[in-house]
Amino acid sequence: MPTEPTAGFSARRRWSGWVNLFLGVAAMLALAAMANYLSHRHYSRWQWAKRLDSRLSQLTQLTLAEISKPVTVVIFYDRRESLYRPILELLRRYGELAPSLHIETVDYELEPARATQIQNRYKLPPNVHDLVLFHSNERTEVVPHSALSQVSPTGQTPDGRIVFERTHFNGERLFTSALAAVSDTNRHRAYFLAGRGTHSFTNTTSWDGYGSLGQRLRQMNLDLQPATLSATQPVPKDCRLLIVAGPRTELDAQEIQRLREYLSAGGRLWMLFHRATRAGLEHLMAEQGVLVGDDLVNDPGNGFGDGSIKFSAFADPQHGIHPAVRALAAQDVSLRLGAPRSISPLPGRAPVKCTQLIATSAQGLAYRQPAPGATNAVLTVDRRGAISVGVAAEKAAPGQDAHLAPRLLVLGDSDCFNNTLLDKEGNSDLAWNMSNWLLDRSHLLAIGPRPIQRHVFSITERERWELMGWLLGIIPAGILAVGSLVWLRRRH
Amino acid sequence: MQAYLTLVRRELAGHFLSLRGYVIMAGVQFLLGASLCITLEALNQKPFDMPITEKMPNTGFFWLILLLVAPVITMRTFAHERAIGTFETLLTTPISDWAVVLAKFTGALAFFLLTWLPALAYPFILTRYVSGMGAVDLGPLASLIIGITMLGSFMMAVGCFASALTKSQIIAAMTSFAICTGVFLLGFISVIRPPWIGSRSELFSHLSMLEHMGDFASGVVDTRHVVFYASLTALFLFFTQKTISLRRWR
Numbered sequence: 001m002p003t004e005p006t007a008g009f010s011a012r013r014r015w016s017g018w019v020n021l022f023l024g025v026a027a028m029l030a031l032a033a034m035a036n037y038l039s040h041r042h043y044s045r046w047q048w049a050k051r052l053d054s055r056l057s058q059l060t061q062l063t064l065a066e067i068s069k070p071v072t073v074v075i076f077y078d079r080r081e082s083l084y085r086p087i088l089e090l091l092r093r094y095g096e097l098a099p100s101l102h103i104e105t106v107d108y109e110l111e112p113a114r115a116t117q118i119q120n121r122y123k124l125p126p127n128v129h130d131l132v133l134f135h136s137n138e139r140t141e142v143v144p145h146s147a148l149s150q151v152s153p154t155g156q157t158p159d160g161r162i163v164f165e166r167t168h169f170n171g172e173r174l175f176t177s178a179l180a181a182v183s184d185t186n187r188h189r190a191y192f193l194a195g196r197g198t199h200s201f202t203n204t205t206s207w208d209g210y211g212s213l214g215q216r217l218r219q220m221n222l223d224l225q226p227a228t229l230s231a232t233q234p235v236p237k238d239c240r241l242l243i244v245a246g247p248r249t250e251l252d253a254q255e256i257q258r259l260r261e262y263l264s265a266g267g268r269l270w271m272l273f274h275r276a277t278r279a280g281l282e283h284l285m286a287e288q289g290v291l292v293g294d295d296l297v298n299d300p301g302n303g304f305g306d307g308s309i310k311f312s313a314f315a316d317p318q319h320g321i322h323p324a325v326r327a328l329a330a331q332d333v334s335l336r337l338g339a340p341r342s343i344s345p346l347p348g349r350a351p352v353k354c355t356q357l358i359a360t361s362a363q364g365l366a367y368r369q370p371a372p373g374a375t376n377a378v379l380t381v382d383r384r385g386a387i388s389v390g391v392a393a394e395k396a397a398p399g400q401d402a403h404l405a406p407r408l409l410v411l412g413d414s415d416c417f418n419n420t421l422l423d424k425e426g427n428s429d430l431a432w433n434m435s436n437w438l439l440d441r442s443h444l445l446a447i448g449p450r451p452i453q454r455h456v457f458s459i460t461e462r463e464r465w466e467l468m469g470w471l472l473g474i475i476p477a478g479i480l481a482v483g484s485l486v487w488l489r490r491r492h
Numbered sequence: 493m494q495a496y497l498t499l500v501r502r503e504l505a506g507h508f509l510s511l512r513g514y515v516i517m518a519g520v521q522f523l524l525g526a527s528l529c530i531t532l533e534a535l536n537q538k539p540f541d542m543p544i545t546e547k548m549p550n551t552g553f554f555w556l557i558l559l560l561v562a563p564v565i566t567m568r569t570f571a572h573e574r575a576i577g578t579f580e581t582l583l584t585t586p587i588s589d590w591a592v593v594l595a596k597f598t599g600a601l602a603f604f605l606l607t608w609l610p611a612l613a614y615p616f617i618l619t620r621y622v623s624g625m626g627a628v629d630l631g632p633l634a635s636l637i638i639g640i641t642m643l644g645s646f647m648m649a650v651g652c653f654a655s656a657l658t659k660s661q662i663i664a665a666m667t668s669f670a671i672c673t674g675v676f677l678l679g680f681i682s683v684i685r686p687p688w689i690g691s692r693s694e695l696f697s698h699l700s701m702l703e704h705m706g707d708f709a710s711g712v713v714d715t716r717h718v719v720f721y722a723s724l725t726a727l728f729l730f731f732t733q734k735t736i737s738l739r740r741w742r
Contacts, residue, residue, distance in 0.1 A: 017738075021734055021738065024730070024734060025730075025731070025734065028726075028727055028730045029727070032723040032724065032726070032727045035719055035722075035723045036698065036716075036719060036720055036723055039715055039716045039718075039719035039720070040698060040716055043714060043715045043716045044714075044715045045712055045713070045714045045715075046712070046713045046714075047631075047711060047712050048631030048632060048634060048635050048711040048712070048713065049629055049631045049632045049635075049710055049711025049712070050629050051629070051711075079706075080550070085546070085706075085710045089712065456538070457532060457535045457536050457538075457618070457621050458536070458621060459532060459536050463621065464532070464533075464536075467529070467532070467617075468525075468529055470525075471521075471524075471525030471526075471528060471529060472522060472525045472526060472529065475521050475525065475610060476519070476521045476522040476525070477518070479514050479517045479518040479521060480514055480515065480518045482514060483511045483513065483514020483515065483517075483518070484511065484514075486508070486509060486511070486514070487510065487511040487514075490509060
């Protein structure tokens with residue numbers, strides 16, 4: 001009996017079609033998953049934005065190449081913060097060169113649970129936000145948001161307040177330093193002279209404290225300890241750097257002798273003078289080839305209006321630009337000091353190599369200090385011109401290893417590194433460079449800050465309405481008008 | 493190839509010879525204009541240090557355009573043909589299913605990109621009001637265009653697939669909107685779920701459209717994002733082709 005012809009495909013054909021479909025879909029899904037998996041493992045990133053230029057210095061590349069143990073980097077940031085993207089891209093570049101770097105991003109606004117977990121894991125205070133954290137070898141280094149950029153005054157508000165803006169990004173320098181700190185198990189010890197009215201390295205709250213500078217020095221892998229000097233207490237033997245931060249009373253003969261011994265043994269001294277006193281150290285400084293002026297320096301055309309003055313890196317006529325201020329000079333970054341003393345090289349003190357670091361503009365003035373106890377004394381001008389307020393001195397004996405030679409950095413102002421002024425202009429950079437030069441970490445001096453480009457939209461009320469008229473009215477209405485014409489033409 | 497180009501032209505003509513295409517374009521321009529006005533309002537007289545392109549994806553209008561416009565453009569690609577009965581005629585022509593699918597997809601994508609075209613002038617208009625060089629950095633602008641094209645391709649492919657599933661344009665638009673919004677929201681899972689460390693966190697970060705667009709908008713072109721959108725586009729075009737060929741033997 002003949003079978004009746006069917007209208008569709010046979011059951012077998014249909015089944016084979018479904019199987020074919022199922023296998024095709026499964027294969028395609030597998031291919032898509034595989035492509036994504038492989039692309040995730042082997043990827044490239046191209047940065048086309050000028051501000052994200054994350055070419056790393058050769059020294060950072062060397063530091064990254066030496067990292068062997070895993071390092072966790074946590075970017076604990078609000079993603080809307082404008083520095084977030086440059087930080088992320090820079091650290092991703094680090095990650096590409098050092099596979100042992102594990103980078104995590106946590107937006108504390110969007111991910112409160114993860115933020116709490118990170119805060120607990122690394123023992124961060126609950127109110128601390130916007131930071132980059134490096135962890136390895138049971139050690140944690142935190143780079144705070146405030147240290148990542150430099151600010152400079154760019155104008156004034158109508159009520160006379162100075163407006164500060166970010167001018168430079170310090171990311172590479174701080175990240176490389178933090179990486180070196182967590183991966184280097186040898187921590188160097190630095191001491192600061194305690195007492196004698198010096199600035200406190202533990203005080204982070206009052207304006208004249210040095211707590212912020214202390215934190216920065218610890219980020220540089222330094223173990224910072226107080227030191228007291230006396231007949232029985234010399235400078236500790238493990239001291240790689242001694243900081244005398246603005247003593248307001250005179251040091252006694254025993255203390256000065258201890259400093260002299262320390263310097264003759266190849267010590268590294270960072271001397272910051274307070275405007276009120278030379279602390280009895282002028283003779284010791286003279287022995288090292290440094291003249292500490294009994295004066296106060298001003299630069300009338302470069303004042304900030306709050307008593308502080310703008311200074312610049314100075315090219316010494318004899319030795320050129322010193323490494324401690326080279327990056328600042330290259331980026332044309334200014335410095336902000338209080339009213340400093342003049343500090344200059346004493347001529348004819350070979351074999352001391354004394355280099356001027358910082359000076360006023362050519363319109364600088366040095367006023368003679370009034371006699372102690374004098375009231376209503378008239379300040380008399382002692383000198384005019386570009387007046388040096390900072391000097392670096394090196395005393396290398398012939399044939400002596402440069403690493404063992406004593407080094408001395410003298411600055412005529414101690415207020416520039418206090419909690420208030422440390423982050424102003426290039427002051428933190430100066431502190432960074434000075435300490436690295438004293439510690440003979442010259443490689444870190446080469447990583448300079450990167451300029452941040454700022455823009456300002458300035459649209460008047462009339463221009464705003466004009467722009468809105470175009471964007472929300474004329475352009476959409478124009479398109480609709482063209483559409484209506486086309487429609488009408490096709491209709492008739 | 494000739495048949496493919498003819499079909500692409502037919503698709504584009506479908507948009508430009510009807511009022512509907514112009515209404516979509518005007519709507520997109522209005523929303524983009526609103527997005528720019530909001531960005532300018534937020535930035536006016538305040539110094540900022542990121543390119544304007546980086547700010548654009550932060551406004552809700554930007555995502556509204558991407559998520560809403562794609563279903564509206566693609567809802568008619570196959571559903572309309574099936575509703576008016578021209579689909580069967582198209583399938584009987586000596587053109588492969590793939591040529592039909594690719595032509596519909598190319599037409600939709602080209603129209604989608606054309607709706608964004610006037611926005612290219614925005615950065616240059618803005619240079620008139622900005623002080624400080626470099627507010628309009630061409631690098632991020634180029635990468636943003638790549639990002640919008642990649643995301644647009646994926647959404648057009650989803651729209652074509654949704655349109656191939658049904659006769660109803662409304663159902664097609666809703667299906668496409670649901671899939672695109674679903675993928676968009678997947679990126680938020682790592683945020684609303686308890687903290688995940690490791691591969692799961694990486695997976696959801698890999699799926700996050702916000703992160704992809706954040707990279708593109710700030711001038712970063714990452715091969716992972718390109719592969720993600722290219723693979724999803726290929727996947728949904730494959731689904732579309734299978735849906736069409738299913739009609740032949742089902």
